Amino acid sequence: MPAFSSRAYVSQQLPNLPSTEGYRHDHQKNAQNLERTRNEVVSISKHHQSTDKQIWLSLRQKEFNKKTRAFLWKAMHDAFKCGKYWTNIPNYEHRSRCVVCGKLDSIEHALTQCKASGQKKIWCQAKKLWVKDD
Structure with missing residues (x-):
């Protein structure tokens, strides 16, 4: 299975935007997804707010198998x-x-x-x- 490229995905979704606009859109979507993830983690676990770094690192935890980590990454990126x-x-x-x-x-x-x-x-x-x- 070929590796997923967020840049290619954004280019497909926003073909008429200049590349800098596509990256800006991608960054804004990531920020929205991170905020949503932080809010859900707090509501589920009743723990303190997670940082962006903690969220991204959690996707690499060995507690989850590769398919689960890939699913979570794709879910966070609307992929x-x-x-x-x-x-x-x-x-x-x-x-x-x-x-x-x-x-x-x-x-x-x-x-x-x-x-x-x-x-x-x-x-x-x-x-x-x-x-x-x-």
Whole structure:
């Protein structure tokens, strides 16, 4: 499987922007994703605010296998082919919407927002695993 390049991804998503604008957009998206991740970590674990460095380093922890680390990295970078990815591809626009509720699809939507996915049960179990007795 070829390595994922965030620069190539941004270029595909924003083909008409000069490269500096694409990098700026990528940086802004990363900042938004980091902020969202920090907020979720605090709400789940009740621990202090994580730094950007702690978040990025956590994606390299050996506690997670490679597939899980890759999934987390892609989730933080909106690198999955869902939602907005499909909106400008002729005859595939329907793939941009959740088939259950009709909202714009995304990994965040599937994992935290869509009521039909059973995510509430999954997150209850994940929270039990996340919070460790010290």
